Amino acid sequence: MVTRKCLKISCAISVVLLLIIVGVMLTLYFTILKPKQPILIPQPVTLLHLHSDSPLEFNLTLGLTVTVDNRNYGSFTYQDSMLYINYHDTEVANGLLAADTIPARAKHNISTSVVVFGDRLVTNVNFKSDVFGGVMNFTSSSVLHGEAKVLKFIKKKATSYTTCNISIHITQRTPYSVCKNELKL
Numbered sequence: 450m451v452t453r454k455c456l457k458i459s460c461a462i463s464v465v466l467l468l469i470i471v472g473v474m475l476t477l478y479f480t481i482l483k484p485k486q487p488i489l490i491p492q493p494v495t496l497l498h499l500h501s502d503s504p505l506e507f508n509l510t511l512g513l514t515v516t517v518d519n520r521n522y523g524s525f526t527y528q529d530s531m532l533y534i535n536y537h538d539t540e541v542a543n544g545l546l547a548a549d550t551i552p553a554r555a556k557h558n559i560s561t562s563v564v565v566f567g568d569r570l571v572t573n574v575n576f577k578s579d580v581f582g583g584v585m586n587f588t589s590s591s592v593l594h595g596e597a598k599v600l601k602f603i604k605k606k607a608t609s610y611t612t613c614n615i616s617i618h619i620t621q622r623t624p625y626s627v628c629k630n631e632l633k634l
């Protein structure tokens with residue numbers, strides 16, 4: 450019994466790790482920098498905090514750094530922004546992109562901290578059948594309020610809404626995603 454719980458949990462954690470990386474990357478990718486899309490490189494995820502009362506009640510806080518290579522001549526400043534990851538209409542993780550400025554034509558590290566509600570994932574009624582079926586579907590959503598600065602004096606306020614459908618094939622650990630992005634200037 451214990452082993453099965455552990456298997457469930459490690460499975461959930463590795464899927465969620467992958468999911469978070471994908472979710473954060475997609476948010477950044479669809480939002481931050483135009484006209485040239487940035488090059489994004491995720492750094493290893495670090496475990497910041499694990500809160501566990503029992504094998505089925507746990508949540509964890511992860512730190513994720515993404516290196517953004519901004520190839521544009523404009524910088525981008527944004528306010529604190531949240532990213533939400535849902536599994537069958539239940540929020541299973543959220544992340545905070547702390548307010549930051551990405552300088553023009555430079556590499557910059559963005560740090561996020563993500564809370565994963567592991568128990569909500571493993572106790573979801575769909576969890577078992579999805580794991581056996583080999584595919585888990587998630588949705589991510591984020592709203593990012595920012596300001597692009599071009600040529601030092603032209604400023605453009607922008608709000609970016611991104612929603613994604615992310616499917617993860619458990620055995621191959623490969624994510625597949627479709628996103629919709631709406632930019633309001």
Ligand SMILES: *[C@@H]1O[C@H](CO)[C@@H](O)[C@H](O)[C@H]1NC(C)=O
Pocket residue numbers: 500502506507508564
């Ligand atoms: C993490 O889980 C514990 C126990 O399940 C809960 O008391 C705590 O509020 C959770 N933390 C967050 C940030 O949700």
Ligand SMILES: *[C@@H]1O[C@H](CO)[C@@H](O)[C@H](O)[C@H]1NC(C)=O
Pocket residue numbers: 492514516556557558
């Ligand atoms: C970003 O973080 C990585 C890993 O921590 C580090 O190797 C790299 O030098 C950092 N890059 C910048 C531009 O700070």
Ligand SMILES: *[C@@H]1O[C@H](CO)[C@@H](O)[C@H](O)[C@H]1NC(C)=O
Pocket residue numbers: 579582584585586614616
């Ligand atoms: C997961 O999403 C894929 C692609 O959108 C879809 O084909 C599949 O039916 C979904 N699976 C489940 C279990 O919802």
Ligand SMILES: *[C@@H]1O[C@H](CO)[C@@H](O)[C@H](O)[C@H]1NC(C)=O
Pocket residue numbers: 612613614627628629
């Ligand atoms: C995600 O899936 C839902 C339900 O299948 C669909 O209505 C929605 O348009 C999809 N979103 C994207 C961005 O493809």
